[in-house]
Amino acid sequence: MKSLQRLVIAVLLGIWCFPAVSFAAPLPTPSGAVGSRAPSGASPAPPSAQPEASALGAREKESQDLQDFKGGGAYIYIGGGATFVLLLILIILLV
Numbered sequence: 001m002k003s004l005q006r007l008v009i010a011v012l013l014g015i016w017c018f019p020a021v022s023f024a025a026p027l028p029t030p031s032g033a034v035g036s037r038a039p040s041g042a043s044p045a046p047p048s049a050q051p052e053a054s055a056l057g058a059r060e061k062e063s064q065d066l067q068d069f070k071g072g073g074a075y076i077y078i079g080g081g082a083t084f085v086l087l088l089i090l091i092i093l094l095v
Contacts, residue, residue, distance in 0.1 A: 005094045016087060 060066075078086075 008094055009091055012087065012090065016083075
């Protein structure tokens with residue numbers, strides 16, 4: 001029984017301490033053309049927000065039923081402190 005308790009504690013600590021690799025941002029890929037940069041004196045043109053605004057307006061017109069949307073989801077958020085306290089209680093109970 002004691003070895004099972006140690007195994008459970010080791011697994012819980014391993015899961016708790018393992019970094020969330022799936023949430024990591026992908027590394028930027030280097031571009032092949034290094035010398036194709038614009039001269040430093042030229043400033044890049046700011047991106048136009050007009051195409052994006054028109055696309056959003058078109059999507060809004062397509063979905064008229066969004067004005068009647070009522071959110072019904074309830075979510076429970078457990079922060080790091082609460083997780084730590086729960087883990088501590090679990091360890092105390094198992095030991």
